[in-house]
Amino acid sequence: MTTPKLIDWPYVIGLLLLPVVLVAVLLLAGKLQRIGRYESAYFSPEYRDRYDTPGAVLTDVETALLHGDEQLMNELLATRKGSRPLTARPQVGFVLMAGTQGGYLEYLFLDRQNYSRVMQYVREEDGRYIAAEADFYFYMDSGMWVDVAGPLAASWWILVLLFTAGVYVYRRLALARQAMWSGQR
Secondary structure (H helix, E strand, C coil), rough: CCCCCCCCHHHHHHHHHHHHHHHHHHHHHHHHHHCEEEEEHHHHHHHHHHHCHHHHHHHHHCCCCHHHHHHHHHHHHCCCCCCCCCCCCCCCEEEEEEECCCCCCEEEEEECCCCCCEEEEEEECCEEEEEHHHHHHHHHHHHCCHHHHHHHHHHHHHHHHHHHHHHHHHHHHHHHHHHHCCCCC
């Protein structure tokens, strides 16, 4: 007579590895987005000289935000897809450097008309500084994904362990009930 399995270990291990596999796929997708992301024309010696410091990028970011200049923002981003549509914000101004995130410097701009903030990220790329939009590539490249994936993975693992413990207790009690009732016949 074989004893029934109380826990299906392959399923449990598969469920525990699911967040790791998901993060690996997302990291790979982030790395693949880098291929062909930047427009080589924006890395000419002229642009390298013009944007050789974060301050030069920030000055032009402020100008682009003030006037809604998409062409200037495209030069700052240096990507093939370009920037999102910009609306002019005549009251925007640079406030402070907010910190760093991975290889990115965080700068805060404030629109004094409606007190909305604009966070701008700057980093060095291929000999010049570029502005970066907060898109999927940015979150994967800067490491900000850890702030989301870590707690989600921990919650997932706790749930899997709790449900596994629940299944174990349920099956153990079912065996005890079966043994108790089969002994009374």
